Amino acid sequence: MLATPGPLPTGDDWLFEVKWDGMRVIADVADGTLQLATRTGRDVTANFPELAGLAELAPDVVLDGEVVLLDGGVPSFDALAHRMHSAVSPSVALARPVTFMVFDVLRLYGVDLTDRPLAERRATLDRLDLDGLDTVASSPLYPDGEALMAVTGERGMEGVVAKRADSVYRAGRRSPSWVKVTHRYSQTCLIGGWRSERTSVLRIGALLLGVPDDDGGMTFAGRVGSGLAGSAVQQVLAERLAPVTTAASPFGGDVPRVDANGAHWTEPTIVVEVAHLGWTAAGRLRQPVFRGVRDDVEPSEIRRERG
Known part of the structure; x- marks a missing residue:
């Protein structure tokens, strides 16, 4: 599901998170085997061997998120660029590991969650033990979009994504229920x-x-x-x-x-x-x-x- 550019929404129906400056990746674990893929379907599992621990999270789960690489404490697309296009060895990856910022769960234990509201999907995500994985984190949600815009601007980050709490997930579609607002x-x-x-x-x-x-x-x-x-x-x-x-x-x-x-x-x-x-x-x-x-x-x- 893709966000639509627009002004920052307001109201209690909206949740806000950082717009991570990275690479959108779908992590699919089936029968304990992990596959990482871009939205276009390109297999990038070998590009990010430091994310192999996702296979231990659950025997069957699909996660949507952004792979980011920090530069000075801030996600940098430029720093990530060389990792996006080719496989690397585990030793190279661990020398400067990426982080998978997860913001959605689309399937768990064989159950399709895409028709569930975002608030329910995020509650399911929160119950997964992401804290046990050093290179994986849950993308935090915030209630105040204007405050988050101010903080991300001060830190030189890309911007904010606003999502309706009741939004269902439609793969590949650009939805007005997700709105992206950028500083540049x-x-x-x-x-x-x-x-x-x-x-x-x-x-x-x-x-x-x-x-x-x-x-x-x-x-x-x-x-x-x-x-x-x-x-x-x-x-x-x-x-x-x-x-x-x-x-x-x-x-x-x-x-x-x-x-x-x-x-x-x-x-x-x-x-x-x-x-x-x-x-x-x-x-x-x-x-x-x-x-x-x-x-x-x-x-x-x-x-x-x-x-």
């Missing part, structure tokens, strides 16, 4: 092309970004170069972009010459997230900064967010 703008985009660095044709200097439009095409949203310098980022992007190279631009309209000059076009299948300072009058992202590839987001889910 972020946007998921599709890569439609890339340009080499001026000093090296082998390095990616900028990505050409797009957002789906109402007609089924893709609108050019600008290019991003900030945040691409790291060797790990370059490797991940090079591996992803090579198989989807195409001869023609995937954008619905003309891309400005200053952006299209020297571009290598790609099929719009790779989802990335960027931070930005809003949108220009021409519909371009203002000062975007690359944050990472999002394997946990489907291209069909992307829409232009506020900002």
